[in-house]
Each structure stands twice: as C-alpha cells, then as structure tokens.
Amino acid sequence: xxxxxxxxxxxxxxxxxxxxxxxxxIIHKLVAENLVELGVYDRAVGVAPVGCAALSDHFFSxxxxxxxxxxxxxxxxxxxxxxxxxFVFTYQGDGDLASIGTAEVVHAAHRGExxxxxxxxxxxxxxxxxxxxxxxxxGQKASTAPYGRSEEHCGKPIRIAEMIATIEGAKFVERVSxxxxxxxRKAKKAIRRAFxxxxxxKGYALVEVLSTCPTNWGFTPAGAMKWLQENMIxxxxxxxxxxxx
Amino acid sequence: MAKAKLTFDTEKCKGCELCVTFCPKKILVxxxxxxxxxxxxxxxxxxxxxxxxxxxxxMCPDSIITVEKE
Ligand SMILES: Cc1ncc(C[n+]2csc(CCOP(=O)(O)OP(=O)(O)O)c2C)c(N)n1
Ligand code: SF4
Numbered sequence: 001x002x003x004x005x006x007x008x009x010x011x012x013x014x015x016x017x018x019x020x021x022x023x024x025x026i027i028h029k030l031v032a033e034n035l036v037e038l039g040v041y042d043r044a045v046g047v048a049p050v051g052c053a054a055l056s057d058h059f060f061s062x063x064x065x066x067x068x069x070x071x072x073x074x075x076x077x078x079x080x081x082x083x084x085x086x087f088v089f090t091y092q093g094d095g096d097l098a099s100i101g102t103a104e105v106v107h108a109a110h111r112g113e114x115x116x117x118x119x120x121x122x123x124x125x126x127x128x129x130x131x132x133x134x135x136x137x138x139g140q141k142a143s144t145a146p147y148g149r150s151e152e153h154c155g156k157p158i159r160i161a162e163m164i165a166t167i168e169g170a171k172f173v174e175r176v177s178x179x180x181x182x183x184x185r186k187a188k189k190a191i192r193r194a195f196x197x198x199x200x201x202k203g204y205a206l207v208e209v210l211s212t213c214p215t216n217w218g219f220t221p222a223g224a225m226k227w228l229q230e231n232m233i234x235x236x237x238x239x240x241x242x243x244x245x
Numbered sequence: 246m247a248k249a250k251l252t253f254d255t256e257k258c259k260g261c262e263l264c265v266t267f268c269p270k271k272i273l274v275x276x277x278x279x280x281x282x283x284x285x286x287x288x289x290x291x292x293x294x295x296x297x298x299x300x301x302x303x304m305c306p307d308s309i310i311t312v313e314k315e
Pocket of ligand 2: 022052126214
C-alpha cells in the first residue's frame with residue numbers, strides 16, 4: 001500500500017503537550033514537513049518561544065533553542081550569523097512576538113536577518129491562563145478583560161503581518177489560517193515560501209498563522225475553528241503582503 | 246475489500262474530534278473506551294467508504310493518523 005500521510009520525521013515521538021484540538025499541533029506539522037521537503041532538516045535550528053510552544057524543543061527533532069520571552073529573533077540572529085549554513089527559524093506566539101518581543105522582531109526584520117519566523121496568532125496568552133494579548137479582538141473576553149477588550153482602554157488589536165511588511169529588510173510576509181483543510185494546505189505553501197526566502201538568501205520572512213486556543217476561548221476544538229473564521233479572519237485578512245522574485 | 250487503510254496511534258489521541266469534523270465521508274467517531282490518558286480515541290466505522298484523501302491526518306494536531314491506499 002502507498003502512504004498518503006504519515007507523521008513527519010522532523011517531529012519526535014513525544015506526545016505534544018498542547019490541549020486537545022489546539023492548532024499549535026497542526027502548525028508544528030507544517031513546519032516539520034517543510035523542513036524535510038526542502039532538504040534543510042539536517043541543518044535546521046529552531047528557536048522556541050515562551051508560551052505554550054516553549055516545549056517545542058521536545059516536539060521538533062532538529063536542534064532547538066528555547067529563548068527568553070520574545071527574544072527568539074535575537075537568538076536566531078546569533079545562530080545564523082555564526083553558522084550561515086544553518087537553516088534558522090523562530091516559532092513564536094502573539095504574547096511572545098507581538099507584546100514583549102516586538103522590538104526584537106521589528107529590528108530583526110529591519111536588519112534583514114536571513115531567518116524565518118512562524119508567528120502563531122491565537123489572540124490570547126494561552127499558557128498563562130487566557131490573559132488579553134495585543135492581538136485580542138475588541139469585545140473578546142479574556143481573564144484580564146472580563147467584559148471584553150475595550151478599544152477606549154487598550155486600543156485596537158495590532159496587525160503584525162501588515163506592520164512587518166512595511167519594513168524593507170522583510171522580503172516575504174503572508175497571513176494564513178489553519179481553520180479548514182484547504183487553508184491548512186495554503187498555510188503549508190506559505191511556510192514553504194518563507195523558508196525558501198531564507199534558503200535563497202533573500203532576507204527576513206514572516207508567516208502569521210491564525211490559530212485557535214479552544215481552552216482559553218472556551219469552545220470545543222471545532223467551535224474554536226468557527227469562532228476564528230467568523231471573528232479573526234474579518235479583522236486579520238488572509239493573504240500575501242510581500243513576496244520576492 | 247477496503248482500498249484504504251487508517252492506522253491510529255490511539256494512546257496519543259486526545260479525542261479532539263477535528264478529524265471527525267473534517268472527514269468528508271463522516272466515517273470517523275470516538276470510541277466508547279478510553280485510552281490510558283482518559284481520552285476517548287478516534288476509530289473508523291466503515292473503512293470501505295474511506296477514499297484515502299488524508300484530510301483527517303492533515304487536520305490531526307497530534308499526528309496520530311497514518312493513511313495508506315492501494
Ligand atoms: C519575562 C517574562 N514575562 C512574562 C512571562 C509569563 N508568560 C509566559 S507565557 C506568556 C504569554 C504567552 O502567550 P503567547 O505568546 O500568545 O503564546 P501561547 O501560550 O498563546 O501559545 C507570558 C506572558 C514569562 N515567562 N517571562
Ligand atoms: S492553552 Fe490554548 S494555546 Fe495553549 S495549548 Fe492549550 S489550547 Fe493551545
């Protein structure tokens with residue numbers, strides 16, 4: 001029989017620590033499959049964030065760092081500059097990248113570091129119990145916004161892909177989602193293109209992936225997919241913001 | 246004879262039902278017995294109807310599904 005799908009060799013046998021139905025797991029698969037399919041798995045070095053993906057070093061079978069909160073692009077910069085032959089990626093949540101680590105990602109992009117970032121936007125701080133993130137939608141409830149995010153008090157959610165796309169050193173920027181099988185396939189292609197941007201030495205690349213947090217949003221996994229479609233995609237439009245030749 | 250084969254690593258299944266939700270043939274359900282973690286793992290009801298599209302495996306966050314076809 002021919003294999004249609006099996007677990008990627010770039011993932012370990014360790015059971016993922018994510019909650020049931022959390023799409024962090026789907027995004028891990030897409031990263032792993034691309035590392036192998038692009039032939040960079042053997043020289044890949046990943047940088048995990050602080051957040052639910054802080055344990056990713058147990059799940060990716062390539063070499064991994066776990067950076068201090070928000071500092072993955074700085075650690076990746078050092079690794080890539082010292083070992084330019086390595087393929088270096090960061091995997092970061094929105095509390096990590098869009099809050100405490102915003103300076104790092106902006107300047108890594110600005111310097112045109114030849115690294116790739118997979119940015120997981122689930123509109124909340126998952127690991128610490130569902131606090132409001134800079135990406136939390138107006139009106140969305142969080143443990144630190146029990147009546148919903150107020151625009152008056154906190155402003156509107158930050159759109160990272162659009163912001164990074166304005167920076168010259170960023171050569172590839174796209175926003176994707178993993179809410180349907182078709183969108184998962186598109187997300188895989190976008191991550192592939194972001195990785196090619198580094199392989200071809202073009203510069204910095206970022207893929208923002210809209211992701212669910214069923215636990216802190218308070219939905220079933222399938223219900224969280226629906227909430228993402230109805231609430232996140234209208235505010236965070238999917239599509240490419242920047243591509244290279 | 247079934248033209249497709251599904252293998253589930255049931256010990257790692259968390260019963261999230263994303264595969265159940267997205268299977269176009271609606272042939273996946275949760276088992277009535279739990280695994281050792283206490284989750285009800287997925288099982289297939291009628292493998293003869295499986296078209297080996299791989300959708301369940303693509304949507305499984307825990308990569309527990311292997312799909313094969315003739
Ligand atoms: C310096 C520092 N400040 C705060 C924390 C607490 N903390 C841990 S994870 C986290 C936010 C994670 O949210 P996100 O990046 O969205 O990832 P998710 O867990 O949702 O995947 C925070 C604030 C920390 N570990 N270190
Ligand atoms: S808390 Fe949220 S983001 Fe973290 S593993 Fe659970 S569902 Fe995923």
